[in-house]
Amino acid sequence: MRKLIWLILLAGHVTLAQDRYELNSGWVCAAIGSLKATGEKISEASYSTKGWMPATVPGTVLTTLLNNKKVPDPFYGMNNEKIPDIYKTGRDHYTYWFVKDFTEKAPAGNQQVWLHFRGVNYSCDVFLNGKKVNSARHYGMFLRQTYNITKLLNSNGANRLAVVVYPIDPVGNPNGGQGGDGTIARNVSHQYVAGWDWIQPIRDRNTGIWDKVTIERTGSINIKNPHVITKVPGVREPKGPQEPAQIIASAELENPTAAKIEGVLQYQLDGQTVKQPVTIEPGTVKEVTLPAYQLNNPKLWWPSGYGPQNLYAVRFQFLQDGQTVTDEETVTTGVREIQTTWNTTTRSKQVAVNGQKIFIKGGNWIISDAMLRFSDQRYDAEIRYHHDMNLNLIRVWGGALIERPEFYNACDKYGLLVMQDFWMSGDCNGRWVDPMKSEDQWTRRKYPNDHTLFLQSVTDQVKLVRNHASLAIWCGGNEITPPEDILRPMKDSILPALDGTRWFVDYSNSDEMSYNALGGNGDGPYGIQDPTHFWEHRTFPFNSEVGSVGVGDYESLRRFVPQLNMQFPQYKLKKVDSVWEYHKYIGYDQYLDPYGEPKDIADFTRKAQVVNYEQYRALAEGFSNRMWDWYTGFIIWKTQNPWTALRGQMYDYYLDPNACLFGLRNGSEPVHVMCNPTDGMVTIVNNTFEEQRNLMLVVRFYDHSGKDSFVTQVLTYIEPSSVKRILSVKELMTSLAKSKGIFLSLQLLDDKKQVVSDNLYCIPDELGIHSGLQGLGHAGLKVKANSLGKGKIEVTLTNGVTEPVAFFNRVTLLDANKKERVLPVFYSDNYFSLLPGSEKKIVVEYDNANAVLISVEGWNVSPQEVKVQ
Known part of the structure; x- marks a missing residue:
């Protein structure tokens, strides 16, 4: 709906009626091959569009086909294989006309009307009321278009807009390589659509009017x-x-x-x-x-x-x-200033905001939705999840796009700094010799075809997002610099002239960012690791990509894996179901077995969550343990998936969080107590600007019957932005854990006896097996749920004094009628354990008008559903 704002000056001068609205409904479309008429004819009101398909704008051809049930959901099972790929069909198959009738009267006097396209992929011609609007065809996914249509509007106010959108050229061969055969990078567009190691190819390569179309009315001067x-x-x-x-x-x-x-x-x-x-x-x-x-x-x-x-x-x-x-x-x-300096101890860049150094805890971001179905609500939910993980930076990966202003709005709101890559990737753009690529390394090094278009797009997109407080770093490309005649103008003239306030790093794992004294590519590793690896193995001092696994739980898998394919991977037999492989499963290898060899798919996903939690807590703790000594930051590869992939995600495509999120949340706390698994050193990390005084460190061990072995209680403090090692519990921990394993409880309390940090480790026996955990007795957890107002519930969980540790519990919000999970939901904590005699309160926040229930289940806690009081 149009929003009409009349601004009246106190002096008595009436301003122009300011009018801006979006053309986001009522579009229709048709394949170019089904039409013979010209754009001039199609854009006349007399031309019939009867029988044309309703179109999704903003959106893509594939989105429209999906919404009209012409293709199956490509995110489910193997459905993507049932959709014709543009490489085989030819470009005309996904070349479409889009038509929109709208009302806008021709203005009087010096008033002007403007037509804005914020993103079309890849090229287009625009027609209005029988006339061609653009003198030459528009090219470029990342180049906005603005046309003054004042003289093209009909006097009666009835207008027809017709846009023919052509796919990228070349479309790339999706041969299974990173970016397919690499030729997708000849265009100034996103590269992942030809396939990557975390996604299958997007069949239309996201052809369409993918971003907002707006009409604006101004006076004689347009700002x-x-x-x-x-x-x-x-x-x-x-x-x-x-x-x-x-x-x-x-x-x-x-x-x-x-x-x-x-x-x-x-x-x-x-x-x-x-x-x-x-x-x-x-x-x-x-x-x-x-x-x-x-x-x-x-x-x-x-x-x-x-x-x-x-x-x-x-x-x-x-x-x-x-x-x-x-x-x-x-x-x-926001009023703030970004500064960077070179840390001579770590030999890496150090980021500061308003003069205060920030230890970077980041996540790599691909894109919100692989088919470009963006919304303010989804952006807000995803960025809030990153905030809830106690991260402070998101890196937008170079194989995707300059993120939308709505993404940046959410980052501004939640305080996530952004490292924004431009559209380059070492995989497609020639960093390595690659047999999957159709052209040699030197040829690929010159991509894209049109360097002028790339620079025009840089100029335009910098102007689009440069005002956001969250934008902190520009990056020339993912693991590679742009060609020299693109890099030099960007670095020496375009960015200094249009911005000049942020750090520009030439590529994501550059020596300028993190001196690569260890050899290799300067990032990784990417697979599952022994938790001790994160503590003892020194990696790159500002690691732009380091990560692990991320399979969701049983309910998550059911959303996109057909029942026949709900077959859990068997590491010893090296057996993985075809759908799991299609969705890019990355193995948990031997790391599930210490918790007991999985019995079925539900057991597999339950134990996977324990490993998820341990992996990402250890990652955050290992890096934090060496803050300002070995490291100035880390960026996880990766924290989200824009497709239903089975790797590298803290929540699934449907915004259902898994234990990765909460393990990372725990390990990344602003003030955090932790234990080094190799030497048993109990350490406190302070990631705030304030000295933390009068902290009480409490160390206890619990056996699997719930018996408490009190170790010590120490009054301590810690300086701002620092790490403090307190004491080692290695000898006692080894002794107590020898036969069945043991629980190690670490707590920090403030001077009001409020918990600042609470951390529980499940220590295996001398063989590395969680034998005691496998035989853990039942805990009779008591649960109450009370409404705190609209969209907010407080869940209180109590474990009896004589009970064992209630291990690894998940709180879930359910629709009371459907008994399905409400999504998205934000939990103050989850996948947590309760000590004997302890109580924990979890705040659940959601946006849902239906009646809800709270569900709780755990390792040794029977599932139960609780009504909200």
């Missing part, structure tokens, strides 16, 4: 690409009054009329107005920089875990003759 730079000198603290920050703002002003126009460009911030008189010549675009402004006592923006995410709305306006507002744009930004 474009407003830009806000914030400078925060000195070393700041999140609390207390602040020294001033400096604001530098600019915008482009377009004058499409035949007359010279004089006026004032201004912006409003925190109740103040900054102005700049300006004259714009006819038919020109002029960039205008306003006077620098000192913002007193600013409310600063901080990464998650370090301080609040304060945001400011900056409203730009152009006042013709200083009186009538012809256009306005609002930018939401």
Whole structure:
């Protein structure tokens, strides 16, 4: 629905009616091969579109076909094999006309109407009311289009827009290589659509009008690409009054009329107005920089875990003759400054925000949905999950795209810094000799075909997202630099001119980021590892990709694995079901067996969750243990899947979290107590800017009957952003664990006896087997659930004094009628254990109007459902 805003100045001058709306419904489409008419004819109202298929815009051809039940769900089972691939069908098969009828009257006077496309993949011609709009065909997935359609609108207000969208060329051979045969990278587009080691090929290569289409009405001057730079000198603290920050703002002003126009460009911030008189010549675009402004006592923006995410709305306006507002744009930004220095101890880059060094705990992000079905709600949920994992950075991988403003909005909100790659990958762009590629390394090194288009796209996309507080790092490409004649302009002219406030690293595992003294590629490993590996094996000091497994639980698998294929992998027999292989299963190998050889698929997924938790807790702890000594940061490969893959994910495609998320959440706590499994050293990590005083460290062991062996209680403290080693429990732990294993409980309490950090390790016996855990007695856990208001429930779990440890419990929110999981849901903790005589409260947050139930189950806890009081 259109949102009409009438702005009335106090001086009595009435502004133009500001009007901007999205064309996101009512589209129809047809394959190009089914039509013989020209674009001029199709875009006339008299041309019949009867029988055309309803189209999804924003969306792709494949999305439209799926929504019209013309193809099966490519995310389920082997369905993707039933959909024709563009490499075999030819490009015309997925070349489509898209038509939209809309109402917009031709404006009077100097009023202007603009048509905006935020993303079309890959090339297109645009027609309106019988006339061609673009003089030459548009190319490029990452290049916005804007057309002044004022003179093309019909006087009666009834208009027809027709767009023919052509797929990329070449489409690439999906031969099983990373990016298929690599030729997909000849285009300025995303590369994963030809297939990767975590996804099968997207059959139409995501052809379509994939991002927003909007209509905007302005006066004689159109404000474009407003830009806000914030400078925060000195070393700041999140609390207390602040020294001033400096604001530098600019915008482009377009004058499409035949007359010279004089006026004032201004912006409003925190109740103040900054102005700049300006004259714009006819038919020109002029960039205008306003006077620098000192913002007193600013409310600063901080990464998650370090301080609040304060945001400011900056409203730009152009006042013709200083009186009538012809256009306005609002930018939401945060006041903060990103700095980087070289840490000579670790030999890697160190990131700071507002003068304070940040230990980077990050996740690699591909894209929200492989078929480009984006939504504000999904972005918000996914970024919140990353926030809930106690991460502070997301790296957007170079085989995908410059993420959408809605993604950045969520990162701004939740405090996730962003490392944004450009569209390069070592796999496709020639870093390695690769027999799967159709062209040699030197040829691939010159991709894409059109370097000018690449640079135009860089310019455009930088302008699209540069105002976001969360954007911290630009990266030339994934594991490779762009060709020299692309890299140099980006690094030396485009980014300094359009931004100039962020670190640009030439490629993701560059020596400039992390000195590669150990050999290899500078990242990894990627598979499952013994938890001790993360503690004792030194990897790259700012590791851009390091990861492990990520299979979901039984309910997660049921969503996309047919019942006949619910056959768990058998490591000893080297047997993996075909659907599991198709969905890129990565093996758990021998790491499940210490918990008991899996009996069936449900048992396999249950034990996989224990391993998931242990893997990612150990990863976070191992890196944190060597903070500022070996490491300045790590970025997990990877934290999410945009497809139903079976590897590298903290939650599944359907936004159902698995134990990876909560193991990482525990290990990445801002203040965390942990134990090195090799030397038994109990250590505290402080990832905040504040000294933590009057902490009480409590160390206990529990056997499998619940008997407590108290070890010690130590009053301690820890400096800001530091690691402190307290004591070793190695000798006692080895002795107690010898026959059946043991539980090690570590707790940090503050001076009010509130739990700051709670960490429980399940230590195996001398053979490395969890023999005691396999025979753990039943725990009679008591559960209560109380509503805290709309969309919020508090679950209280109590374990009796005489009970054993209630091990590895999952709380789940169910629809009370369907008895299915509500998704997405956010849990303050999950996959947790309760000691004898302890109580734990879990807060569950969700957005669902239906009646709900709480379900609880655990390793040695019987499943139960509880009504919400």
